[in-house]
Amino acid sequence: MNSLTDRLVSLMIGSAAALVAAVLGWVLLDILYRGIGDLSWEFLAQPPEDAGRSGGIAPIIVSTMLILMVALIAAVPLSLSAAAALAQQRHRRFGWAWIASRCLDVLAAVPSVVFGLFGNAFFCVALGMGYSILAGGLTLACMILPILIHTTEHGLRAVPADYHYAAASLGLSRTTTFFRITLPAALPAIAAGLVLGIGRALAETAALIFTAGYVTRQPESLMGSGRSMSVHIFDMAMNVPAGDGRANATAALLVAMLLIINAAAMSLASKASAKLSGQTAEDMNSRQYV
């Protein structure tokens, strides 16, 4: 009986997982199938011509990477630090950590178009950045904070308590424990969150139209306006007549880039984790004999 239920549950889980894979694979293959025809070296290396219907998207790729870089440089340290505070805190109802977490949940629900209008009013106008890659990146940073903090906090919490005991019994301070033991152990989980954040940032359209802007010129500085790939996809698909081909090609390229960035983030994290925790163990050993 027990093993029958077990098999039944396995079957259900397996078929649900297969369904998910099938639908997701369908969407992905559909994008690649529609886009692959227009992909070429010229597409990667040239600026857009005729409102994007011909030529390539080289400056747009550069702008996209710059926007992503600004967003990550702003959001990753802040989210790491915030998650460290939240992970050490019990979430008592109406305690400050509880309130902060709920605020972040609400932040996650702010519609991207509202983020765009907010970013335009705050970064572009109030802080005087104008339509710029910097303003776009910072707006994106605000958007991806909730997801980065959530995943980082859970990654930090998942580090076994034994590690903390061991550290405490060795007389390490909380700061040292965090940087040398907790953080390295949680790096793979943090990287997984980072991958989600990067995905969200690369996928964002509405928030960037009003902040990073629409300009397709090669960006000259972070203060210049630059169009991201997602904005370009939106423009080609919904605004420029007969632009569907280029929209699909850009989407296919975005998928390919995402694959590379994700793989890089994961392997970097696991290497860093191995290196840091390796050193930690070494240091702890040497400490034992002091």
Add this chain to the structure above:
Amino acid sequence: MLARALYPPKNHLIHHPTTPVGIETPVGIESIGASCRLILNASFWVRLCAGVIAVTLMPGCHTRSDGAAEITSSGLSGRLTVTGSSTLAPLVVEIAKRFEQLNPGVRIDVQTGGTGKGIADVRSGVADIGMASRPLKGNETDLNAYKIAADGVSLIVHESNPVQELTQRQVVGIYTGKIDNWLQCGGRDQSIQVVHKAEGRATLEVFLKHFQIDNPDVKADVIVGDNQHGIKTVAGAVGALGYVSIGTAEVEAATGTPIRLLPVGGIAATTAKVASGEFPMSRPLNLVTIDLANPLVRTFVEFCQSEEVHDQVVAQYFVPIKK
């Protein structure tokens, strides 16, 4: 729950970190030196950050769009910001690119966000020039509009729909919900899906004005935003009736999208008929400014209206203006 009993939740354990015990920390010269190093380091970081911010913000102050143009010996130079209608944006991007090639010292940044944003940005000084895909309204007399192109609006149906033309009364009947089957208009037995535009859109205003329909009376099945959204909706539903920009519909129909343009008032919906002024439903595409005091703004607006860009206007499927 069983596991809870066996292993206490770990959060309890890490909550109150034990004070470090065991290793004695010598408090003295060494730690003062260390703290100095730390402080020095911190101030280094502060200075670095300040430097980075200063460097990145400084050019920003200069490039803010106050349109500080000056005429140098090599011609015009400066930076303009143009915002507004997404319909116009692709055209103005192309014109701006040509203008930049002719005047290498000039940078023109084209942004979108809709006609409303363009008008608001020109008023607030965020932009030097606005793009509006409709004529100015009564409460916008503080601004000047410069027509750079025209755009017709036509009805579209699915390619497989046998209906060739709709009368004024039939269109009004369909949009107000009195007619809901193509049979009533000489077509197949197929329910009609009314594709309408969102309130405030210029094509909607042109359409409502021509057919004299009150917007609250419209009974729509789908409300779309951009022209392409309308075209994709009609292409995906055999019983749909919608209205979009003629140039857009023409090129989409020519590239194989299953839609067909219907004539209005007996006049075929083509960009040629819009250009000749025969087609009844059309709208102006305008550049909007407070004034032309800035020489760079004046030169650019004049360039956009000149015959030099007519090929670009046609290439973006709009109708050029004869002066």
Add this chain to the structure above:
Amino acid sequence: MTKWSLSTLSRLKSDWLFTVVTRSSACVAAAIVFLVVAFLISESIPAIRQIGVGRFITDASWHPLSDQFNLTPMIVASLTITLGAILIAAPLGISAAIYCQFYAPTAIAVWYRRLIELLSGIPSVVFGLWGLVVLAPIVARLGGSGQSILTASLVLGLMILPTVALTTQAALRSVPGEWLAGGAALGFCRSSTIRRIALPAARRGILGGLLLALARAMGETMAVLMLAGNVVEMPDSIVAPARTLTANIALEMGYATAGHRSVLFVSGLFLIAIVAVSVSLAGFGGAVDE
């Protein structure tokens, strides 16, 4: 850096610095939501002052240019479509995570994860396009234009599925191996171990992930705009069209003049209020340490 942090930081007992820095960044991150809300309020004040809050619920319909401002059908639509998306994404996403964590062989699990991560980075425009071109004509066979609550929920469910699956898997991974081994030692079969040990232990993380997904679904704009039909009416069936609050902002913002624009910000405020209420209700349910 490593030697330095060990020898200096721990000796300085700089834990207070660590605490101050991390806690203040948590507060900064959470404060962004107040900044956004303050921005929305300042933009909505003209409308609230002129129209009053009551009329947003009691007016006959939504025709801002004809002075009618009823938001109720859009609030209902937002809630219905979000609920639909969660009903699709929650069981499938959690199943996918369980499969990935407990059933799949390592090699498959890695690729399965990568597929899901990829999907989290597809721009909503691309999902919207896929829905518009592929899914809507299929749904249209049920009657209507194919742009409906059902289509929007299906695609939105697909879009938030990666968030559910990845956060759930992270939560499951953080369940200590000993607990699972304990289950096995007690003679539990695999499905019982998952049901009685892994899922309860990971409950907090899973619920947090669902909240993030819910917030994301509420705030999603582009895909819903392209798929929901956007007619402002009380929906009477799942194949009826409906307009969400976010779609309303995106549709009308670009063309709205002063007064109308202010009303749209009120709808943004309503959206955030709804999310804040549902998030704190869900927060009472489980995102608290016992």
